[in-house]
Amino acid sequence: MKELNGRELAGFIKERQAHQVATMTIKPKLLILRDSDNPVITKYVELKKRYGNDIGIVVEDRLVSDALREEIIRANSNPSINGIIIQLPLINKSHTETLCDLIAPEKDVDGLGIHANFDSATATAILWLLAGYDIKLDNQRIAIVGRGKLVGAPLYKIFTNSNYHVDLFHRGSDLTKLNQYDIIITATGVPGLISSSMIKPGTVVIDAGTASENGVLKGDIDDEIRSRTDLAAITPVKGGVGPLTVSCLFDHVIQATL
Secondary structure (H helix, E strand, O other), X not given: OEEXXXXXXXXXXXXXXXXXXXXXXXXXXXXXXXXXXXXXXXXXXXXXXXXXXXXXXXXXXXXXXXXXXXXXXXXXXXXXXXXXXXXXXXXXXXXXXXXXXXXXXXXXXXXXXXXXXXXXXHHHHHHHHHHHOOOOOOOOEEEEEOOOOOXXXXXXXXXXXXXXXXXXXXXXXXXXXXXXXXXXXXXOOOOOOEOHHHOOOOOEEEEOOOEEEOOEEEOOEOHHHHHOOOOOEEOOOOOOHHHHHHHHHHHHHHHHHO
């Protein structure tokens, strides 16, 4: 079984980005806005800060309790800030869409706003992962589990526009039907949602779901699935989609600065 190691691919991209940034006359700057110091959120922010430092991009992390709207408006008009992201999830998730849409399209490097100049960084990272391991999408039945703004919805749109055979599921769907699909991409944030019986031999499984369970990061697929040897390919517990998402995000920051 092939392991879809995003960390390995991200290493090559990171090296290219560092050389690119070194030649730029303007040093790119990314602003991360968040309203929570939840350990999972803090972990992802720290990963981005380290990555930015490694390639020469300034990353400012700003924890804002109740003035995210004002911070976004100020950052939109600040010429020294090239990219803006809101680290999700927000405490009040109902504000997510309104706030993401408020980010200036040319600075929306996560690609989550309705008018963003960039595609979703996580969705793009999954495409990079598939391409990097030469996994063909033509004539394959693809299932996306999860309709979220970060992964499911944008990825479904990209696949549909490319005329791939794709169906969209959510956590309340009849997931036993997943055993009819050749490629399964899941991103619900519900630990262990996908069981081994739902996946047929020869399937490609990409787990982009993340949640914290008793302080441990968990994906959407049951642990039993990882012990199977009859799958075509699967992402590892750590280092699958995540590293490439960060790489894609910083690629967008570089493009926004040029």
